[in-house]
Amino acid sequence: MVWLRRAWLSILTHVGALLPxxxxxxxxxxxxxxxxxxxxxxxxxxxxxxxLLVLALACTPLNTIxxxxxxxxxxxxxxxYAFLYATLHFLTFVGLDYQFDPxxxxxxxxxxxxxxxxxxxxxxxxxxxxxxxxGWMRRLGKNWKRLHRLIYLAALLAVIHxxxxxxSDIREPLGYGAVVLLLLALRLKAIRKALVDLxxxxxxxxxxxxxxxxxxxxx
Amino acid sequence: MFPPGLWAADAYDELRKELTPLKAITGYNNFxxxxxKKEDVAPLSQAFRTxxxxxxxxxxxxxxxxxxxxxxxxxxxxxxxxxxxxxxxGWSMVIPWMGFPLAALLKVVEPTPKAKYVRFETLQxxxxxxGQKSSWYSWPYVEGLRLDEAMNDLAILAxxxxxxxxxPQNGAPIRLVVPWKYGFKSIKSIVKIDLVxxxxxxxxxQAAPNEYGFxxxxxxxxxxxxxxxxxxxxxxxxxxxxTLPFNGYAEQVKQLYAGMDLRRDx
Numbered sequence: 001m002v003w004l005r006r007a008w009l010s011i012l013t014h015v016g017a018l019l020p021x022x023x024x025x026x027x028x029x030x031x032x033x034x035x036x037x038x039x040x041x042x043x044x045x046x047x048x049x050x051x052l053l054v055l056a057l058a059c060t061p062l063n064t065i066x067x068x069x070x071x072x073x074x075x076x077x078x079x080x081y082a083f084l085y086a087t088l089h090f091l092t093f094v095g096l097d098y099q100f101d102p103x104x105x106x107x108x109x110x111x112x113x114x115x116x117x118x119x120x121x122x123x124x125x126x127x128x129x130x131x132x133x134x135g136w137m138r139r140l141g142k143n144w145k146r147l148h149r150l151i152y153l154a155a156l157l158a159v160i161h162x163x164x165x166x167x168s169d170i171r172e173p174l175g176y177g178a179v180v181l182l183l184l185a186l187r188l189k190a191i192r193k194a195l196v197d198l199x200x201x202x203x204x205x206x207x208x209x210x211x212x213x214x215x216x217x218x219x
Numbered sequence: 220m221f222p223p224g225l226w227a228a229d230a231y232d233e234l235r236k237e238l239t240p241l242k243a244i245t246g247y248n249n250f251x252x253x254x255x256k257k258e259d260v261a262p263l264s265q266a267f268r269t270x271x272x273x274x275x276x277x278x279x280x281x282x283x284x285x286x287x288x289x290x291x292x293x294x295x296x297x298x299x300x301x302x303x304x305x306x307x308x309g310w311s312m313v314i315p316w317m318g319f320p321l322a323a324l325l326k327v328v329e330p331t332p333k334a335k336y337v338r339f340e341t342l343q344x345x346x347x348x349x350g351q352k353s354s355w356y357s358w359p360y361v362e363g364l365r366l367d368e369a370m371n372d373l374a375i376l377a378x379x380x381x382x383x384x385x386x387p388q389n390g391a392p393i394r395l396v397v398p399w400k401y402g403f404k405s406i407k408s409i410v411k412i413d414l415v416x417x418x419x420x421x422x423x424x425q426a427a428p429n430e431y432g433f434x435x436x437x438x439x440x441x442x443x444x445x446x447x448x449x450x451x452x453x454x455x456x457x458x459x460x461x462t463l464p465f466n467g468y469a470e471q472v473k474q475l476y477a478g479m480d481l482r483r484d485x
Binding site for chain 2: 035108168
């Protein structure tokens, strides 16, 4: 069972990330895609993409604060699943909703500014998905990291996309926006350094506390 | 200039073939008093008390009064009207309502010359309508029509659907249906109707004045500031339809707006 102890987090990530897709397929076969199935699929895939994007962005700060190195390894998986749902979302809009009709699409994308912004978010994820392999990482070297900062842009665009498409009540999209901004702020050098210092101080205190109690136990 | 209205005697049957299934009409509802999620409105509204119910009609009228819902049903002959409903969000349905012209009720209370607009109000009761706990919107729901719009024969007060009394999620026991305007104008579960002198400020006008206007006539040529209104998805259909001016009722209502700039008075 050593493999399970090593892989459970990764397995959990895959299962969790595939759950929304499984639910869509289940609902499709049980006629539960609501009265407006295309809109339902659009909303569900879009929401899943955004949640996964936020989770991918959370990995690095989680490691900074709690020193969870294993979580960093999930970034790629989460990011690729976010891209999978973004692709399904985009294809639903273009293919199912607008039947690839160029006339309608031109009108829809350029009149619906939220669609334009969503498209931009999708386009900024595209190179990240393509260069997610080890080979590309090696080939790009230092630039790989630079390129992959595009995910910050993608997340911000995705939030704006969400804010602009709701009818009036923007509290939910703004909630996502706040989380994204927080996750980006935690990456700022000064904040990151303060967090690492804090983490180390807490760890040091715990070590000395353990030492003291251990000695008392001995007596 | 406009396509012929489909609400003509011979078009009635044509529209009838396209009726949206009852399951969709009663399961996909925008009724924010219960929930902002369309699928949650039906389950959340089943315990809604629609009896006893009365509608208070007043304002600039000679004969104000409070009308019991049972009396309304008896007093005003109920007829079936099959109407398209176009939501501002870009979807539409074809619905067989039961109801009577709003004009019939207004004639009974006799509007005075001071009456220029009709203001409608939905019940406010957050114990029954959990969505009203949300402070984002300024409850109660208010909507309005110009008096001449209200007197148009197409504007009805609906009390039924598919031959049965309205289910709660569709605005029981009595709601407005104005088929040439976006769905949000057709206010649900009405408790108060006032004839007033100035333009009522509706809930949607308060929520986003630059996006939801007083007139809210269905118009493919005037886009919502953030999305196009040129096409719509008819619930149950795969392909998008072109949206019709005044939702296809131009012949009956376009004279109401002669000389008006519909881009400005959206």
